[in-house]
Amino acid sequence: MKRGQFLAETIRTDLCIIGGGPGGLAAAKEARARGAGVVLIEENALGGIALNWGSLAAHATAAAAKRAHQMRTARDLGIGAEEPRINFARLNAHINAVIAAAAPEASAEHLSADGIMVLHETGRFVDRRTLKAGETLVRARRFIIATGSRPFVPDIPGFDAVPFHTPETISDLTRRPGHLVVLGGGETGLALAQSYLRLGVPVTLIDNLDPLGDCDVELRSIVLRRLMAEGLDVMPNTGVVSVRGNEGDIALTVKTGAEERDIGGTHLLVATGRRPNIAALGLDKAGIRASAGQLALNAFGRTSNRRIFAIGAAAGDTYSVHAVRHRAHRTVSHALDGMFAARRKPAIPHVVYTDPEIAQVGLTEADARQRHKTRFTVTRFPFAAIDRARALGEIEGHVKLIVHEAGHILGAGIVGPQAGELITLFALAIARRLTPYDLQRLVIPHPALAEIVSALVETYAEIYPEPIWRRRMANLLGLVR
Known part of the structure; x- marks a missing residue:
């Protein structure tokens, strides 16, 4: 052995996760809950872009911006309006405080207490079942790539x-x-x-x-x-x-x-836009196929190397944190237990955090038309007809419901106040293959924005009355309102 050389330490484990963002953290915790040994590799701050520089900072900024907007528009509620004095240094301090408050959940100490080994190193595959992190070799039964993404900068002169x-x-x-x-x-x-x-x-x-x-x-x-x-x-x-x-x-x-x-x-x-962070992983050494900066994956997120999976932005998904965490749980099941869930896509809501918010789940109207031609209906109801929305002075927008002619809900879209909160009711309905008549049986507090769901399905039922056989079945099962 030459002077200065030494043998690298080798760690053997059930699962090695490359990337400590929301997907990687969710996968690590799910694997530990199943009793698996886990090594998590992250070269930068745990929590990834979403926690440290991305969506959390954006939400803190948006919250401050909404307060400023409410001050300018306060006269709509009978309060004297004024132009807010905005201190960007104090806003920056607020953003950093929000990030700092969330940091402990993603700390190495917290993960170590759960039995997850954390290596703050850059990870690179050296062969089909071994990854090198710093001077440590990790040989794992399965790997999950969760390295996130980087901003895409267009090739424009200057x-x-x-x-x-x-x-x-x-x-x-x-x-x-x-x-x-x-x-x-x-x-x-x-x-x-x-x-x-x-x-x-x-x-x-x-x-x-x-x-x-x-x-x-x-x-x-x-x-x-x-x-x-x-x-x-x-x-x-x-x-x-x-x-x-x-x-x-x-x-x-x-x-x-x-x-x-x-x-x-x-x-x-x-x-x-963004691009997956996969260039430095040594994909060729691991026998992982990629094309144009995108990993070649099957329906379950498995790469061309059967030991290695990918999730989140590294897999080309542009979904939000909640979607990535859900995918992480499913992928751990596939990777460790060989449990392949149904290919049917889960009902994962998509929310755009503008004001008003946009929230969608299931099929959009355009998707439904392409897949089901004319075998569906669309029902709408406005926030302007909801007492709570009028009291808040937030009456812009509406909810739309897309229902198959057989009666089950295909999709829903909302634009308006707290759309991201309200869409969860429709996500549950789609996941459980409920009908609008099932949602009619919900008792929603008054006044509440969620009353728009009741009003919407009541409108649907007036246009498309519930078949007698369904009502009799509901009576038999004790589901009458």
């Missing part, structure tokens, strides 16, 4: 010389931007644009397609109309030709159709 922020760094600002330009009209870009607009910052949002293009067009149009009424400058179907300047003085040349023009701002936020 980007290499211009300072810009990403959704992970924008909350570091301690001084108010003079004019924020946001590239990307997805849910992250649009939610952050609204937050900074409400914090007193002029905001221009540029999207090369239509903002919130993945959402039901009926729901997203209400949100976009609201944001433009608040003062957001939205430039849809617009590409960026070039960027130049310095922080405090940034210029972009943009193109809409055949027209080119220059726009300016003081700060630039790039929210144009």
Whole structure:
């Protein structure tokens, strides 16, 4: 053995997880609950982007922004309105305090107390069943890749010389931007644009397609109309030709159709999507196939190496934290016990945290039309007809219910106050294959926003009365209202 060389320590375990974000942490805890030995490898802060720099910081920012908006619009409730004084340094301190309060649940000490071994190292496969973390070799029966993602920065002339922020760094600002330009009209870009607009910052949002293009067009149009009424400058179907300047003085040349023009701002936020963090894993050594930066996976998240699975953003999923945690639990079952759940997709809600919120679960109307042609119905009910919404002064939006002609619920969409909370009722209904008549039997407190569910299914039942045989069956089972 040459001087300075030494034998690397080898750890043998049931499951090795690469990545300590929400998915990796959920997978580690699920595996320990099953009695498996777990090694978790994370080179950066435990909790990942979501906890330390991403969604938690964005939600803290949005909460402050909503308070500011409520102060400006207080006259709608009979209170004298005033322009809030916003201190970005104190806002930054608030964001950091929220993150710090959540940190203990993702700490190495907390995980170690659960019997999870944590290695703060960079992990890289050296063969099909061994990973090297620092100077430690980990040989595991199964591996789960949960390395998350990184911001995608488009290849636009000038980007290499211009300072810009990403959704992970924008909350570091301690001084108010003079004019924020946001590239990307997805849910992250649009939610952050609204937050900074409400914090007193002029905001221009540029999207090369239509903002919130993945959402039901009926729901997203209400949100976009609201944001433009608040003062957001939205430039849809617009590409960026070039960027130049310095922080405090940034210029972009943009193109809409055949027209080119220059726009300016003081700060630039790039929210144009994300890419999986898989390039440094040594995939070739592990026999893992990938194409165009995406892992090749089967329906259960297994790679071309039968020992290795992937979850979350590393697997190409763009879902939120709750969806990643759910996938983590399922993947651990597959990896450790060979328990393959049904291929039918679970009813996982998708929420866009603008104000008003958008929430969807199951099929959208467009999905239902493609899959079921005309064999479904759509029923709507407005928040403006709900007592609680009127009392709160939040009457924008509605709920829509998509029901198969056989009676079971295919999907639901909500745009309005607390849509992300209300959508859970429909997620349960879809998961349990309930009908609108089953939801009629819910007793909901008054006044409550959730009364919109009762009003919606009552409307449905008036148009499509419950068949006699179903009511008799409900009577027999003791399910009468």
